[in-house]
Amino acid sequence: xxxxxxxxxLPVVQxxxxxxxxxxxxxxxxxxxxxxxxxxxxxxxxQNRSVRNRTRVLSLDAPRGPIFDxxxxxxxxxxxxFKISVMRQEVEDHSLLFERLAPLxxxxxxELEERWQMGKRFPVYRPVPLAEDVSREIMERVQEYSVxxxxxxxxxxxxxxxxxxxxxxxxxxxxxxxxxxxxxSGSFDQYRGGDFVGKTALERSFDSYLRGEKGERLxxxxxxxxxxxxxxxxxxxxxxxxxxTLDRELQRxxxxxxxxxxGAAIALDVxxxxxxxxxxxxxxxxxxxxxxxxxxxxxxxxxxxxxPLQNKVxxxxxxxxxxxxxxxxxxxxxxxxxxxxxxxxxxGDFVVGGSRYRxxxxxxxxxxxxxxxxSESCDVWFYQIGLELGIDKLSAAAKxxxxxxxxxxxxxxxxxxLMPSQDWKHRRYGKPWYAGETVIASIGQGFVLATPMQLAxxxxxxxxxxxxxxxxxxxQVEDWEGNLLLQSEREVVRQINYSPQAWKAVQDGLVAVxxxxxxxxxxxxxxxxxxxxxxxxxQVVRRKSDEEEELDEDGEIPYRFRPHALFVAYAPAEKPExxxxxxxxxxxxxxxxxxxxxxxxxxxYMELKGNHPAGQEE
Amino acid sequence: MFDxxxxxxxxxxxxxxxxxxxxxxxxxxxxxxxxxxPSATPLYLKQLLWLSGGVTIALIVCLFDYRHLEFFAVHFxxxxxxxxxxxxxxxxxxxxATRWINxxxxxxxxxxxxxxxxxxxxxRIFAKTAxxxxxxxxxxxxxxxxxxxPVILILKEPDLGTAMMVIFIAASMLLFAGLKRGxxxxxxLIGALxxxxxWFGLHDYQRARIRTFMxxxxxxxxxxxxxxxxxxxxxxxxxxxxxxxxxxxSQLSFLPERHTDFAFSVxxxxxxxxxxxxxxxxxxFLIVWGLYVARRAADRFGLFLAVGVTAMIFWHIVVNxxxxxxxxxxxxxxxxxxxxxxxxxxxxxxxxxxLMNVSMRRFMF
Numbered sequence: 013x014x015x016x017x018x019x020x021x022l023p024v025v026q027x028x029x030x031x032x033x034x035x036x037x038x039x040x041x042x043x044x045x046x047x048x049x050x051x052x053x054x055x056x057x058x059q060n061r062s063v064r065n066r067t068r069v070l071s072l073d074a075p076r077g078p079i080f081d082x083x084x085x086x087x088x089x090x091x092x093x094f095k096i097s098v099m100r101q102e103v104e105d106h107s108l109l110f111e112r113l114a115p116l117x118x119x120x121x122x123e124l125e126e127r128w129q130m131g132k133r134f135p136v137y138r139p140v141p142l143a144e145d146v147s148r149e150i151m152e153r154v155q156e157y158s159v160x161x162x163x164x165x166x167x168x169x170x171x172x173x174x175x176x177x178x179x180x181x182x183x184x185x186x187x188x189x190x191x192x193x194x195x196x197s198g199s200f201d202q203y204r205g206g207d208f209v210g211k212t213a214l215e216r217s218f219d220s221y222l223r224g225e226k227g228e229r230l231x232x233x234x235x236x237x238x239x240x241x242x243x244x245x246x247x248x249x250x251x252x253x254x255x256x257t258l259d260r261e262l263q264r265x266x267x268x269x270x271x272x273x274x275g276a277a278i279a280l281d282v283x284x285x286x287x288x289x290x291x292x293x294x295x296x297x298x299x300x301x302x303x304x305x306x307x308x309x310x311x312x313x314x315x316x317x318x319x320p321l322q323n324k325v326x327x328x329x330x331x332x333x334x335x336x337x338x339x340x341x342x343x344x345x346x347x348x349x350x351x352x353x354x355x356x357x358x359x360g361d362f363v364v365g366g367s368r369y370r371x372x373x374x375x376x377x378x379x380x381x382x383x384x385x386x387s388e389s390c391d392v393w394f395y396q397i398g399l400e401l402g403i404d405k406l407s408a409a410a411k412x413x414x415x416x417x418x419x420x421x422x423x424x425x426x427x428x429x430l431m432p433s434q435d436w437k438h439r440r441y442g443k444p445w446y447a448g449e450t451v452i453a454s455i456g457q458g459f460v461l462a463t464p465m466q467l468a469x470x471x472x473x474x475x476x477x478x479x480x481x482x483x484x485x486x487x488q489v490e491d492w493e494g495n496l497l498l499q500s501e502r503e504v505v506r507q508i509n510y511s512p513q514a515w516k517a518v519q520d521g522l523v524a525v526x527x528x529x530x531x532x533x534x535x536x537x538x539x540x541x542x543x544x545x546x547x548x549x550x551q552v553v554r555r556k557s558d559e560e561e562e563l564d565e566d567g568e569i570p571y572r573f574r575p576h577a578l579f580v581a582y583a584p585a586e587k588p589e590x591x592x593x594x595x596x597x598x599x600x601x602x603x604x605x606x607x608x609x610x611x612x613x614x615x616x617y618m619e620l621k622g623n624h625p626a627g628q629e630e
Numbered sequence: 631m632f633d634x635x636x637x638x639x640x641x642x643x644x645x646x647x648x649x650x651x652x653x654x655x656x657x658x659x660x661x662x663x664x665x666x667x668p669s670a671t672p673l674y675l676k677q678l679l680w681l682s683g684g685v686t687i688a689l690i691v692c693l694f695d696y697r698h699l700e701f702f703a704v705h706f707x708x709x710x711x712x713x714x715x716x717x718x719x720x721x722x723x724x725x726x727a728t729r730w731i732n733x734x735x736x737x738x739x740x741x742x743x744x745x746x747x748x749x750x751x752x753x754r755i756f757a758k759t760a761x762x763x764x765x766x767x768x769x770x771x772x773x774x775x776x777x778x779x780p781v782i783l784i785l786k787e788p789d790l791g792t793a794m795m796v797i798f799i800a801a802s803m804l805l806f807a808g809l810k811r812g813x814x815x816x817x818x819l820i821g822a823l824x825x826x827x828x829w830f831g832l833h834d835y836q837r838a839r840i841r842t843f844m845x846x847x848x849x850x851x852x853x854x855x856x857x858x859x860x861x862x863x864x865x866x867x868x869x870x871x872x873x874x875x876x877x878x879x880s881q882l883s884f885l886p887e888r889h890t891d892f893a894f895s896v897x898x899x900x901x902x903x904x905x906x907x908x909x910x911x912x913x914x915f916l917i918v919w920g921l922y923v924a925r926r927a928a929d930r931f932g933l934f935l936a937v938g939v940t941a942m943i944f945w946h947i948v949v950n951x952x953x954x955x956x957x958x959x960x961x962x963x964x965x966x967x968x969x970x971x972x973x974x975x976x977x978x979x980x981x982x983x984x985l986m987n988v989s990m991r992r993f994m995f
Contacts, residue, residue, distance in 0.1 A: 020933065022762055028806055029925045032937075036917045039948055040910055046955050047910075050865040051903040058865025065862060066878045 074224030077251030102163035185213025285481030333550030336456030386521030398454025535607030547602030548578030579606035684979030691983025710747035749938030871902030
């Protein structure tokens with residue numbers, strides 16, 4: 013025991029107590045320095061990270077702006093849609109998660125897997141959409157099992173609701189998921205992958221007006237991503253309101269009149285150029301696109317030989333046929349080649365350069381003046397006059413009426429049609445122009461092509477004595493405080509000058525088309541209003557006039573070889589208000605197939621005018 | 631037989647320090663588990679139960695003269711080793727490692743028992759063999775064998791944290807007993823060599839932890855998650871802390887193991903640098919007081935016993951804190967008196983009882 017004391021009392025051993033205490037203090041000092049570093053020096057950084065750790069910014073999609081017709085009737089609105097997404101960072105075993113989720117969503121696991129893979133292109137904190145626009149029942153089921161579905165988010169977001177379904181779908185357009193290219197273009201800076209943007213027509217051109225501003229929701233979440241409470245909300249600003257020039261009632265009438273045929277119809281206000289109705293057939297339902305269209309549905313639309321996605325009013329180019337004859341007549345009157353009384357003896361054909369060109373009426377019209385030539389659509393009269401006029405003068409006159417070039421439709425997709433000239437042919441084919449080509453161009457065949465929009469614009473200019481108006485589809489854009497952001501003005505493209513007698517001669521001829529016993533357009537006759545119009549039946553396949561037509565076993569021309577049926581019109585003849593162009597693809601006869609459609613539109617127009625007399629502008 | 635001096639010499643300072651630390655620990659557990667399911671028995675109540683049990687054990691340990699333990703040290707050691715063998719053969723598997731013996735009310739961890747066993751045995755050995763000149767390397771082969779047997783068994787479980795603790799405790803006691811200069815150099819070289827060899831003997835998850843410790847940001851959602859979240863919790867506490875039950879990291883469950891190994895992170899988040907400083911000072915005081923008890927011990931066995939117990943508490947504190955503040959790899963060592971858990975509480979309180987025992991019998995010869 014004495015030895016114990018001795019050892020313990022040794023200075024070296026006593027020093028060890030001090031050394032151990034000092035060593036402990038030094039090590040604690042190191043710990044404190046580290047704590048100082050974390051809690052004082054790195055405080056700001058770590059504080060930020062802790063805030064980011066527990067808060068999450070959820071973006072709130074803005075409802076797109078609603079679209080109204082000219083009278084304020086809602087055409088396109090928004091409805092709530094339920095969306096299921098997944099937070100990738102919170103999922104440990106996504107195959108297990110998807111196995112549980114797939115039966116709830118009633119989809120295949122592989123589909124979810126595919127979406128998951130696609131989502132990997134984006135930062136980890138961004139939710140990956142798994143199912144768009146699911147039913148309320150599915151959404152409730154997913155929420156019920158949310159405990160077993162870590163990382164799954166259910167969101168409500170506004171989606172487009174097309175109250176008129178496929179009606180005027182080509183004017184309004186559709187939405188689609190934003191592409192990588194669009195994201196990089198810079199004009200979609202508020203958008204992120206997975207967002208929907210306007211892809212065509214109005215939705216695309218006016219996207220910046222319609223998109224609104226996204227809102228933000230700052231929420232506190234726990235480590236499972238479970239939402240604990242909302243910290244701050246910045247509500248989204250809905251997109252602006254767009255008022256179209258369309259009249260929903262007239263649009264419905266036009267839709268109904270067109271039925272299931274292919275083609276296009278357009279009704280313009282003669283005095284303002286405003287589009288009152290616009291039909292392109294077949295149409296599509298833009299609602300198909302709101303959740304991202306299925307690839308087979310897309311293929312069906314894109315590969316349909318009747319081109320449902322094309323707006324045929326502005327994108328369909330057809331030989332105008334006899335609806336082109338007014339331009340020939342007007343040019344001849346101005347050039348003094350033929351007065352209204354100029355008579356041609358139609359024997360049913362016309363020979364130029366060894367080729368024989370037939371009138372549609374094989375036995376001929378006999379002696380024919382301008383009025384008769386228009387009303388009975390005598391081809392020989394126009395063959396002769398056109399030949400005397402020459403293609404270049406004909407072409408120049410037609411171009412004045414807006415043919416051969418875009419007429420200035422404010423939305424994309426307009427095509428220019430074609431108005432040939434000697435120069436054009438030389439440039440295009442390196443070949444000289446032949447007289448026979450002038451002959452067939454005089455009846456709107458051959459190289460001549462026009463869109464229904466061009467024909468309607470032309471018809472409006474004929475109706476209003478030469479004021480060529482730019483077509484308008486947007487009346488105005490308003491924000492939610494009622495401020496006017498944009499208002500369309502009547503735009504005159506040019507004034508076309510003809511003598512009053514020339515206008516009258518042609519206009520009388522057009523009235524006669526519909527209102528005389530031998531007129532080709534009697535199908536458009538209305539009792540209460542005088543309709544002026546012109547039929548057209550244009551051949552689809554270019555063939556020589558004396559070639560035999562091939563018939564199918566029923567003795568009918570196969571659909572794709574049947575001529576297009578056209579009808580252009582305006583009314584009332586004495587004080588024109590509405591101009592119409594109708595093209596029924598492969599409709600065989602302008603008078604019989606297209607005429608009644610124009611008639612029904614005009615009839616409805618007059619009825620509507622009677623219903624709200626005070627509301628009509630002008 | 632009962633000596634009045636035992637009461638007058640009772641180490642109130644030690645007991646109060648321990649109770650203060652444990653009290654803060656219980657309050658901290660209250661906060662750490664505040665967002666938990668309220669229907670189950672609250673964890674802080676359970677911890678209070680462990681604490682009172684622990685204090686009772688500490689007082690019981692005070693009752694008999696520690697010098698009797700010198701005689702039983704070897705028996706106790708073999709019982710501990712026996713338990714280690716037992717868990718290896720028949721233990722309850724948990725988290726991929728076999729560490730527990732289920733006693734019904736208590737999961738006995740032989741790894742904890744051996745810490746006390748080792749302290750007792752080494753105290754006995756060093757009490758007998760300590761000399762003014764220090765040990766030479768060759769004199770150490772016997773203690774080395776005593777140490778290596780349980781360490782290898784623990785590593786087999788595998789429980790790297792406990793094995794390290796046992797080695798640290800033994801090393802601290804050995805160093806206190808005194809070593810020749812050459813021995814220190816030799817042991818350092820052997821240690822370095824062993825850790826190099828040991829690296830290849832580690833389990834994948836252990837190696838992952840050490841790699842993660844070197845660069846936690848490389849795998850922020852995997853093995854680096856614990857360290858990153860803990861650092862965010864502590865750092866975002868700032869100087870004054872976020873306030874009691876206001877720690878977002880812990881209340882929103884971003885912090886894993888926040889009631890056990892990472893309990894200090896919760897405390898540091900809610901009480902800031904100020905709170906951390908106070909807590910560390912209390913712990914430092916406990917360590918220095920433990921060494922003071924050793925210095926005043928009546929005999930060499932008591933001295934080494936106190937040094938061993940103090941070393942045990944010290945290394946637990948340092949390794950745990952070093953881990954949660956990102957200075958050491960995550961090895962799963964609890965913070966004494968602070969982390970939730972009966973085993974750690976009982977081991978620590980046995981140690982505290984031994985310290986008090988040595989302290990109150992300092993004048994008894």
